[in-house]
Amino acid sequence: MQKRFVLLPMALAIAGVMASAGVRAEGIEYHGYTRIQAGGTTEGGNLQCFSGAYPVRSKYRLGNECDNYSEHSIGLGFGDTNDVWAKYHLTLALQDKGSEPDNTIGDSFNMLHRENFFEAGGFFSAGALENAKVWVGKRFYNRHDIHMSDYYYWTNNGVGGGIEEIQAGPAKLSLAYMQNSPNANAVNDLNAKRYSLRFYDISLGEKTKLEGELVAIKGSTAGTTPAGSGQALFLKLAQDGVLGGFNHIAVVLGKDAGGNGFEWLPTYAGGGEADSKSFRIHDHLYFDFKGTNITGMATASYAEVKPGTGDKQTWISYGVRPQYNFTKNFSIAAEVGRDQGKQGASKPTMTKLTIAPQLALAAGAWARPVLRGFVTHAKWNGDNGTVANGVFGAKKAGTSFGVQAEAWW
Template sequence: MKHPVKTSLLTALVLVFGTASADPMYPSDAEGFHGYLRAGAGSTTADGGGPQSCYGLGGNTMKYRLGNECDAYTEFGYTKAIAKSGDVTYMATLWVNAFAPTSDFGDRKVGIVKAYVEAQGLDFLAGGTAWVGKRFYYRPDIHMLDMQYINMNGTGAGLDRIGNVGPGKFSYAFFKDNDITVTDPVTKVVSTQSAVRQNFIYGEIPVNQNGTLDLAASYIVGQGKDNDAFGPKHNGWQVSAFHRQSKVFGGGNTFGVQYGVGPGVGGAGNGQMGASGSTSFGSDVKRTRVFNDMAIQPLDHFGMEFVALWQKDESNATGSSTWTTVGVRPVYALTNNFKLVAELGTDRVTQPNGLPAKRLTKITFAPTISAGPGLWSRPELRAFVTYGKWNDAATASVNAANNSGPVYNNNTSGTSYGFQVETWF
């Protein structure tokens, strides 16, 4: 029995990144009310039960997310065309979000994550866009890992998708990151970790049939005095190249190479390069990453995501560590609205000074009610069982990375179970 695919892969990717553009790399918000939600409830067999527990190595790694998200998160907002002048449309966007490290949002603080205005279709930019404000910007991800391998979000201004500059399109953005000054009321010492960040993208370059190349770079200048509470300030940078191949077994493939220095390595524990990391990072702090992410839909009732990633982090203070991970998420639809989803991922992280490598393998089985049979069909209402297994070298890291605390003690395995909803709209 064949099942109609209600949402194509491209359309789903567009929704994931909150964009109305034909290319999900450039997240211009579509008019209307849109958002994202994940929430659920679960428990664990560890330590006699208790809050849902998750399996990850923490540090500079990311965990496989199916049946392994112990938090709750939502973001939503509205975009409206507020003016039109000739062929130019002015769009205003306002979004809020809320995050809880547990299953209950409770009275968690709501924050503003988007507040910006765009002028779309400017003739002097050959159809490009100008914008000012706070926004999501150039933030594709590896869905299974919830890892935005490049993320240029922030508050600033930019010119996007300028045409007539060769085979591709050029974008430039200026951001001010960590724009906070700390004053000690006693000593009057003023400190800051603020930085000025400039992002450059030359993308949508056709390189082969159904294949395009994006080149992205960030240059970060640390601000403030070298003798303040946060210590010396450093500049940094990153360069990235992404090859995107469409029409691969009904889906697509992304291959990426990235290199960052100093603040250009991005934040710890989120995998994001492109935005400013700590300006205390000097030129000895480096990150190199190579990955391949494939999402395919060869049959109406069968889809799959596969990821392989290698990342090396270096610094004089902590030495060198390499994270290697491989994972797969197959999705098989039994009916138009019921599918079986599984996810298997394995991680290995080397340690300096000859210490043994940390290893973790996580597997999840999740019967799922879904809006369609496709890999990206949402909403999904899931029941899940997750099993994690790790070696002795990883025990401390698994306990430290778990939202429920060190419930695994000296054990090297655990099981969790529960229910979760995920949707974007």
Template sequence: MPSRMSVAVPVASLIALAGGQDAWGLEFSGYGRIGVGGSSEGGKQSCFQLPGAPMKYRLGNECETYWELELNQELYRGADGTVIKVDGMASLAEQYNHAPVFTDENGTVRLPQAWASIQSPKLNDATVWAGRRYYKRHDIHIGDFYYWNPSGTGVGIDNYKLGHYYLSYAFTREDTIDQKDKANRHDFNLGGIQTNDHGDLELGLSVIQKAGQVEGSHGGWSLSAEHDQDGFLGGENRFVVQYGEGPGIGLGQTGELTASRDTKTWRVLESPMWQITPNFGGMLLAVVQKTKAPENNGMTWYSFGVRPSYAFTDHFKLVVEYGHDQIDPDSGGTRKLDKFTIAPTLSMGRAFMTRPELRLYYTYARWNRAAQAAADPGTALSDSGVFGSQRHGSNFGVQLETWW
């Protein structure tokens, strides 16, 4: 079973380490968050996300335990600089207030990455790879928003040098836990385009083939352009423009396979992360995304959020987060959600991105009637959820987040 495989790969390697076997070239990394929370109504914590929005502002607004454990093993290093590696990752996701039994309803254990690669000077130091992997993922941390994410199972070549530039190509069939039908996808990426001092541009083209096994499917494509400015206010700034048609409306990943070429999406994203002083850091996100679809099925999504952090000592911060999401559908009322969190935090350092962090949080949210009407039954914003017919509510709890 896949769940047994995903546990067995890292566990077997750790057992080998404990037994003193050769661990030359072994790298171990991971990410994790875990906590417990409740709501102002006395029930379990229920998280706030606007129906139709592809993300939520996550501080004090995550209702699951999630862990990733990754091992990267160097198998061979030649005298000419050729390097062969294998990579494996196990992940665990479990909703709060569920028993720790890994089923489709209570939790999931899987193997999101299992791939091998060879890097060689004979290929201009490019890397040829094959398998299932997280591929060139771009995300905004405060929303866990993977706006550019061509991950999947396939083969590719990374960072082939063309003068000062780097060219990459990947052929994949996107492989997400919820996706039943898959289409062939070709991703071309050009990086290393220096635009100014400490600034560079990355360009991407995704071409998605028609899936013959899916009735009514179409082909599609998308373009992405991202400018990164290092050193901005002691951190960095990202500015992103994306456009897609047909299944390319997923922009960072494959969208609905039955979407016709008359369906189009564009997105503009701005996200600075700052560390102005050793004590004061933070991140901001501003997004506008518009989808045009036949029969007035399109919509426009607006999002703005900010998470400032101030460290009073080496190990104590106060972190707050505000997020606003709004969706204007072509037909129907405008949906709105505002969410605010305050979180006294114990940390291993003063900087905004220092982890681990242990947070005590309080979250308050308000939403309008159109958002309530569009919400799935039983979710936080619906009238059958924890907060009933009210259009406001709050959660509180404790969360640990770490990476290594």
């Protein structure tokens, strides 16, 4: 889905600087993502979004995104890809809350430093390390998501280093050290250090592959703060050709420091948790019924956390987003999603329906850029608390509407 192109003027300028320093630059790649929207509600005011209360951990995103967000990544290559080579990666994200003016004052605008790392390869001539590459820096690492809910059920992002693409018989292996805390922090700060073993590209048939990651988490401090440890395991079965598309089934298990949350683990795992256990299973389906102009996606999730102290937490989520293309460029997408959680006596629920006419350059659920209009209606219960910044008051239902542009490249 992502397309790359070379920014020649910038590449030539940087290449000239690098050449003067005795380094050969190969050009710049640029790719990214953006979404921007505007709208309102039946109660008045600007666009509002609907989400479930904890322990619900995501929302169905079609017609239900309120922040204007863009992410911009560049890659600068050095050396010869047929020999020893290196590549620099930088990703910056821009996010505003739709206020005027959009700036860094008053927390109305954020600039996020998402990636900043080098990778390099070609150092090993043969054997299991022939195609291996090493890396150091801050990066997205082994991220897996459900697109229609923008939910990352596994992500090991952070600062660190490692080696990838080690050939081990029928599998590939990667080793990494990661941390999410900055350096030069306070003496009593508790830092989670993560040691990762990835295994992937394991063929279980012509159209089925298995991959996984085992992470050991160790709390570390220079002070007297109690430091614990934990483990997290991710497994994913990817099947192509299911209903003309694909189906991904993932299981995530966690213990102690790796078992105290529903998402963003192990990235934001701490080091002091004990006796926590977690279990999650996620299914992400993309379907493409050939000859019918019907494409779309569906998902279902079940998650539970048993903390060392306190009530067990559960979350159930399921939804579907079918799309029908009347022509190559015009379609209508509909998305319905249901979330329900439980923690003690609290049982929040949220059900959301969106209808969205769309214009795109091509047909299909993954076609981008897309310009869409939308109407979104949601219903929730009392345990879900205040929704949409209180715009709907004591009501247990509400409607929003608007337009959105979304693209990746």
